[in-house]
Amino acid sequence: MFVSAWNDSGGGFLTRLLDGHPELDVFPFEMQLGTGLAPSGFDDWFPAKYRWPVVPDDPRVAFDAFANEEMRAARTGAAVGKFAGFDLDLDVDEWRSAFARVVDSSSSRAQVVSAWLETFFATWRGAGDRAARVVGHCPVLALDWELVLADLPDARMIHVVRSPFAGFADTKRRRPGMSTEGFAARWSLVNTAAALHAARRPEQFLLVHYETLLADRRASMASLAAWLDVPYDQALLTPTWNGVPLTAMGPFGGVPVNTHDYEQRNISELSQPDREILSVHTAAARALCSIDDVATIAADPAATRENFTVPADNLSLERIGTRSVPMPLEYETNGDFWGLLEALGVGLLVTREYEHMLLLLGGNGGNPWQSALTVPHPSGAFVDTDSGSLVVSSTRTPNQIMWFRPLGRDDWGREVVPDDVEPDDGTVYVPSVTRVLPGTLYIHDVVVSGGELYVTVTGHNFVAKVSVESGWERVWWPRALDELGAAGFRTNWFQLNSIGLGENGLDDAHFTGFSDETTGPKPWKAGYGPEGRGVVFSASSREVVLCGLTCPHSATRNAGRLWLCNSGFGTVGVADDLATGAGSFSPVAGLPGFTRGLAFAGGHAIVGLSKVIDRYEPYAPGLRPSESRCGLAIIDVVTGAVAAELWWPNGLQIYEVQVLPGAIRPTLPSAGAGAENTYLRFLG
Numbered sequence: 001m002f003v004s005a006w007n008d009s010g011g012g013f014l015t016r017l018l019d020g021h022p023e024l025d026v027f028p029f030e031m032q033l034g035t036g037l038a039p040s041g042f043d044d045w046f047p048a049k050y051r052w053p054v055v056p057d058d059p060r061v062a063f064d065a066f067a068n069e070e071m072r073a074a075r076t077g078a079a080v081g082k083f084a085g086f087d088l089d090l091d092v093d094e095w096r097s098a099f100a101r102v103v104d105s106s107s108s109r110a111q112v113v114s115a116w117l118e119t120f121f122a123t124w125r126g127a128g129d130r131a132a133r134v135v136g137h138c139p140v141l142a143l144d145w146e147l148v149l150a151d152l153p154d155a156r157m158i159h160v161v162r163s164p165f166a167g168f169a170d171t172k173r174r175r176p177g178m179s180t181e182g183f184a185a186r187w188s189l190v191n192t193a194a195a196l197h198a199a200r201r202p203e204q205f206l207l208v209h210y211e212t213l214l215a216d217r218r219a220s221m222a223s224l225a226a227w228l229d230v231p232y233d234q235a236l237l238t239p240t241w242n243g244v245p246l247t248a249m250g251p252f253g254g255v256p257v258n259t260h261d262y263e264q265r266n267i268s269e270l271s272q273p274d275r276e277i278l279s280v281h282t283a284a285a286r287a288l289c290s291i292d293d294v295a296t297i298a299a300d301p302a303a304t305r306e307n308f309t310v311p312a313d314n315l316s317l318e319r320i321g322t323r324s325v326p327m328p329l330e331y332e333t334n335g336d337f338w339g340l341l342e343a344l345g346v347g348l349l350v351t352r353e354y355e356h357m358l359l360l361l362g363g364n365g366g367n368p369w370q371s372a373l374t375v376p377h378p379s380g381a382f383v384d385t386d387s388g389s390l391v392v393s394s395t396r397t398p399n400q401i402m403w404f405r406p407l408g409r410d411d412w413g414r415e416v417v418p419d420d421v422e423p424d425d426g427t428v429y430v431p432s433v434t435r436v437l438p439g440t441l442y443i444h445d446v447v448v449s450g451g452e453l454y455v456t457v458t459g460h461n462f463v464a465k466v467s468v469e470s471g472w473e474r475v476w477w478p479r480a481l482d483e484l485g486a487a488g489f490r491t492n493w494f495q496l497n498s499i500g501l502g503e504n505g506l507d508d509a510h511f512t513g514f515s516d517e518t519t520g521p522k523p524w525k526a527g528y529g530p531e532g533r534g535v536v537f538s539a540s541s542r543e544v545v546l547c548g549l550t551c552p553h554s555a556t557r558n559a560g561r562l563w564l565c566n567s568g569f570g571t572v573g574v575a576d577d578l579a580t581g582a583g584s585f586s587p588v589a590g591l592p593g594f595t596r597g598l599a600f601a602g603g604h605a606i607v608g609l610s611k612v613i614d615r616y617e618p619y620a621p622g623l624r625p626s627e628s629r630c631g632l633a634i635i636d637v638v639t640g641a642v643a644a645e646l647w648w649p650n651g652l653q654i655y656e657v658q659v660l661p662g663a664i665r666p667t668l669p670s671a672g673a674g675a676e677n678t679y680l681r682f683l684g
Helices: 011-018 059-064 069-076 092-102 109-125 141-151 164-174 180-200 210-215 217-228 260-268 272-281 283-289 301-305 311-315 317-322 337-344 479-489 614-619 675-683
Strands: 002-005 024-030 133-137 157-161 205-209 332-334 346-352 357-362 370-374 378-384 389-394 399-406 429-437 443-449 452-457 462-467 471-476 498-502 505-513 534-538 544-549 552-558 561-566 571-576 584-590 594-601 604-610 631-636 642-647 656-661
Touching: 002 011, 002 141, 002 180, 011 024, 011 133, 011 157, 011 210, 024 069, 024 109, 059 092, 059 109, 092 109, 109 133, 109 141, 141 157, 141 180, 157 180, 157 210, 164 180, 164 260, 164 272, 180 205, 180 272, 180 283, 205 210, 205 217, 210 217, 210 260, 272 283, 332 337, 337 346, 337 357, 337 631, 337 642, 346 378, 346 594, 357 378, 378 656, 389 443, 399 443, 429 462, 429 471, 429 675, 443 498, 452 471, 452 498, 471 505, 498 561, 505 552, 534 552, 534 561, 544 584, 552 594, 561 584, 561 594, 571 594, 584 604, 584 631, 604 656
Parallel strands: 002 133, 002 157, 024 133, 157 205, 378 443, 498 552, 594 656
Antiparallel strands: 332 642, 346 357, 346 656, 357 370, 378 389, 389 399, 399 429, 443 452, 452 462, 462 471, 498 505, 505 534, 534 544, 552 561, 561 571, 571 584, 594 604, 604 631, 631 642
16 A cells, blocks of 8 residues: 655655554655666656666566665664664665565566565564555655556555645745746646546545645544554554654654644745746646635634534533544654653643543653543543542533543453453543533632532632532632622623632632722623733632732642742742732743643643634733644743643643643543443443
């Protein structure tokens, strides 16, 4: 099975997504089969190494005739250069000998190519570890598809097509001598051939749109798995090399960043003359490939995912459990993020509210681990260390409080669980209880103290105690509301959003809010300006004890001191002198995002960062929105130095971060490979 694409179109990216599937043997570099022994047409346009090979007169000497430049480079310069760190641990002499044993002077081109690939995988991975299907990334091989079929009638091809407007910017960076007209002609030829092949033989040739892959990776890869007739596997969501997740695409593709934002930036950088040339010269090919003109391709696919609007989605765990995670989990790291989590002995719980994603990560021996479940707009979350449960607020209509309990060994042995369902080797959290509450409560933070659950009823300015049996009860509110009577609770004045428990639980807690004013414009309404209006309330006095903040969040105690995020300025720090009623805030670190979500482990703070969405820019006056990022930063609590970072290029907003002490591969019953049919059907 071959992956084809014009240069800088996502063929390498798709190949790396296929790499981790257990039923696919994926060639570790570009599969450059060309020998250059005879003209193949358009030789000055497309390098011979990418074309279907012309086999030497004596097939027995074909082994070294294949171009195979990337593998040669990796083997000769493993410590430096483009492929530094990607060592195959391959005995080439053994591979060459194995090839010689199965090829003779009468071998056909099909037999030579098959032998070269089969002996490679047998030498590299061992004959007993072979998968059923071989996958290779062969750029522009769509041009030679009829030749491929003549030799290998059962072969299949996936061709990735990317908008010429976004693609040209990347090609221009790598090949500054490429003219706009030259690019457009080559792009049109390769993709026209691919579109015609796909129309003629849809069962063997599939056209994949790169932009669709970015917009919904899970759905795209599930559809692709079905076309390949292999089971869907979560590994298809993460680019890997030899099964190891890549922190960056690096040498494995001409598209360095695989996000919609990057596509938009590329398009925005095009000059008007380039736009016009590409628009005119690629028009026919784009029509065949169903690719829009430049004016219509920059719409953000995330906009269609921003809100759940169907009440059944909010209420049905089965529906959300089988829904694909709407934003991919591709990540980048700076520093040894996974190793540091392991050293600290924690995993993490993260809520990504605008992507409707509950996410668990870490706990995998210093290796990457992420497990996600689609939950309608998750905001506050709390890890109840006494029971081991996770408590999450789904802040939609209706508002739900969800409890997820960890499965024990006995759960797997219950009489309703089939004998062939083996216990998971990690910690699996399944939904156990949901309390449905009025959506108007707009619950943000949730905490457990003394066995009781407390929440910020952000929509109505108070803290409530929530019982599964009896619902909610108002237990605390700012003194400023007293003179307003019932009217003080009928509108959101303060955006009360976090609870920092004290040594005595709620009695000496502190709460953050955007304001303490009960007149004038309200948060999120026209005319409201948040800068400097944020406050900290004291539970005991019910008064403001710290002011001058901007959109504060995530009040959290650490070593007896109250920490919080001054989100609108991208800082995290310590609140002091609160007992005097005239507290002060001392930033410990400034970070490139709207800081929100804060947890502690072993002398470090784990801070969530969110991108600043355009319409919310007034709520982040201390940040540069275009430079804001979504991710996690682990900082030293004394110096504020960043020890490690993880970024989700496709991510938007984080609300909560909690630590999972001693977590081992924490897992949620998310979609993929039938997982929901096991976890939710038999164990949930």
